[in-house]
Amino acid sequence: MNLNVKDLESLAGEGGLLVGDDLAARAAGIWDPEPIRAAALLRPRTTAQVARILALCNEHRQGVVTHGGLTGLVGGARTTADDVVLSTERMNDIEAIDPDGRTMTVQAGVPLQKVQEAAAEAGLKFALDLGARGSCTIGGNLATNAGGNQVIRYGMAREQVLGLEVVLADGTVLSSMNHMIKNNAALDLKQLFIGSEGTLGVITRAVLRLRELPGSRETALLGCARLDDVVCLLKHVDRRLGGTLGSFEVMWQEFYRLVTSPSSGSSAPLGSDHDYYVLLESLGGGDDDGARFEAILAEALEQGWAADAVIAASGRERDALWALRDDVEQTNSHGPTITFDVSLRISDMERYVAKVRERLDAAFPENHTWVFGHLGDGNLHLVVAVGEDSASTRRRVEEAVYEPLQSIGGSVSAEHGIGLEKKPWLHLSRSPAEIDTMRRLKRALDPAGILNPGKML
Ligand SMILES: Cc1cc2nc3c(=O)[nH]c(=O)nc-3n(C[C@H](O)[C@H](O)[C@H](O)COP(=O)(O)OP(=O)(O)OC[C@H]3O[C@@H](n4cnc5c(N)ncnc54)[C@H](O)[C@@H]3O)c2cc1C
Incomplete structure (x- = not known):
């Protein structure tokens, strides 16, 4: 490490620095029981603390790897024994919800599920959802531009954020906490950091965009014989549902057979001879959505784009259909x-x-x-x-x-x-x-190369 650990001691507040046994007691990832390899782990609570940490590390050309919920699947949060880890785990406040403006202001370390639940309590929806929702953080979701199960309706993480606060490698706080859907006042700088995997800056806060909570949720599983049929089905339901198609997931036959095999513990809602299985969901707002959904699926069956279908009749049945798709x-x-x-x-x-x-x-x-x-x-x-x-x-x-x-x-x-x-x-x-x-951008924003060294490029 290029720094003296003592220099870090005062930077992240009380209990904010972990070294030695305290650090060794932590696992490197959700599926990696090995201890984290790092020289030190810092747990700041505020943007100002993050800024001081980065300024000092930059001065000493000290590598810094930001950790959110450690659910990433491409090794983006992996560390070496020389790195300083900056964990956002104590930056986990929901600062404000504006139900009329449909925004939520959060710190980067808030878990995705907590954001979803807080939005729902306010009668709204945060339209990002993925299997790691209980552990992953908003900062990690934005740093990876996460996708998930409802992208076809709402877009990726990039589309769920209006404003961002980022600390640059030299400690500069770049606050773009915009609350508006439209803002073309020159470059939209936040877009640079969304999907940059901690290589261009540390995301500290965000203004999230919320949507109205859908009033209905219809879910079905369909069996199809050919991929061409699946494509016709997609176009048909998207057109006929008039903008409410929320998910369109497909499982190839081998996957469906695996997740409904006796050892999986799940039963098969449809026979296992179809080549493709489509899990589709409509998120609507009208009282007659159920009947309309059923009629649209009946049309697809009549056209021969699907050979069989089952519609979830309760929340339990819906969860059981989704559990098949998620049972990787x-x-x-x-x-x-x-x-x-x-x-x-x-x-x-x-x-x-x-x-x-x-x-x-x-x-x-x-x-x-x-x-x-x-x-x-x-x-x-x-x-x-x-x-x-x-x-x-x-x-x-x-x-x-x-x-x-x-x-x-x-x-x-x-x-x-x-x-x-x-x-x-x-x-x-x-x-x-x-x-x-991309390299030129990296050099411009992080000339000493301290942020997530060796990742992405
Ligand atoms: C069961 C499961 C299901 C999943 N499903 C999906 C899915 O459907 N779609 C999908 O896109 N992903 C999915 N993932 C991957 C993962 O959940 C996402 O990549 C998630 O967005 C990572 O968030 P995190 O907080 O865990 O980030 P981490 O794993 O901690 O970090 C990921 C990357 O972001 C950087 N980073 C983290 N926080 C910040 C910050 N505040 N500022 C700057 N950089 C930061 C890290 O340095 C690292 O490069 C899944 C993972 C699991 C385990």
């Missing part, structure tokens, strides 16, 4: 897995998945590959198990999944970010000019 853990029953999050045009999906399977089958004849995801957003997740996950095996699996994306203009990261894990593959999705511009 079942893939662990086949040994170590390698998980992917890619983005591509819907029209390319069938050929892309076939190509990946062909390459995996050639290299690993015994592989298990499960495909599912937010198809309505062009976002697929692939989970691959080939019996082991050594670095060389992982590399070969990654080649099989990532390389076919380049020629079809796909992305190696739909919503999880780049972190460390996807860094070697960024060039497949971004041009040299794009990467060069």
Whole structure:
């Protein structure tokens, strides 16, 4: 470490500095029981404290890695023994809710679920939702521009934020706590930091955009024979629902069979012979939404775009349908897995998945590959198990999944970010000019390279 730990002592308030055994007692991640590797961990409570910490670290060219809820899936929060960790865990206040302006002002360390619950108590909705909601933080969601289950309706994390406060590497507090939906007064600087994974600044506060709480929620699972049918179904329900389509998730047959197998503990709401399973949800506001939803699905069945369907008749049944889609853990029953999050045009999906399977089958004849995801957003997740996950095996699996994306203009990261894990593959999705511009931005905002060193670029 380039600093004397003593210099950090007064910077994060009482109990704000962890070193030695206190630090070693903390796990490196939600799935990584190893202790955090770091020289020190700081737990500031205020933006002013973050500013002082960064100013000092910048002066000493000391690397700083920001930690939110540590649920990130690409190694973006990984540390070395020399790093200082800046955890936002004590910056967890909801400062204000404005029900008429439909905004919420929060500190960066507030867990997503707490934001959702506070919005709901005010009769409003915070329109970002993902499986890690109980642990991930708003700061982490914005730093990774998280996606999740309702992007088709509300957009990604980027669309849920109106204002942002960020501390730059040199300690400058850049406060853009805008409350308005429209503000074209020159550059919208907050956009630079959303999705920058802690490499350009530390997000300390945000003004979140809230929506009206939907008055109805209709959920169904449909079985389809062909991906072309799934696409027709998507267009049909989106058109007929008139803007209320909230989710359009798809599970390929192997995934559905896995999550409804006897060992999964879940029962199968539909037979397991369909090639694709669509979980769709409408978030509406009218009293007759249920009947309309049913009629729209009946039309799809008549057209032959779906072969069978089940509509959730209660909150319990809805949760059971979502539990199937979320039960990714079942893939662990086949040994170590390698998980992917890619983005591509819907029209390319069938050929892309076939190509990946062909390459995996050639290299690993015994592989298990499960495909599912937010198809309505062009976002697929692939989970691959080939019996082991050594670095060389992982590399070969990654080649099989990532390389076919380049020629079809796909992305190696739909919503999880780049972190460390996807860094070697960024060039497949971004041009040299794009990467060069990112480097120039990094040099301009963090010339000493202290923020999340070695990540993303
Ligand atoms: C079960 C499960 C389901 C998931 N589902 C989804 C999903 O559907 N969609 C999706 O997009 N992701 C998903 N994720 C990934 C993850 O939850 C998101 O990436 C989340 O946004 C990370 O938030 P975090 O607070 O845990 O951040 P961390 O993991 O702590 O950090 C992630 C990155 O953000 C940086 N960072 C954190 N806080 C700040 C801050 N205040 N300022 C600057 N940089 C910061 C870190 O340095 C790191 O680079 C899932 C993860 C799990 C475990």
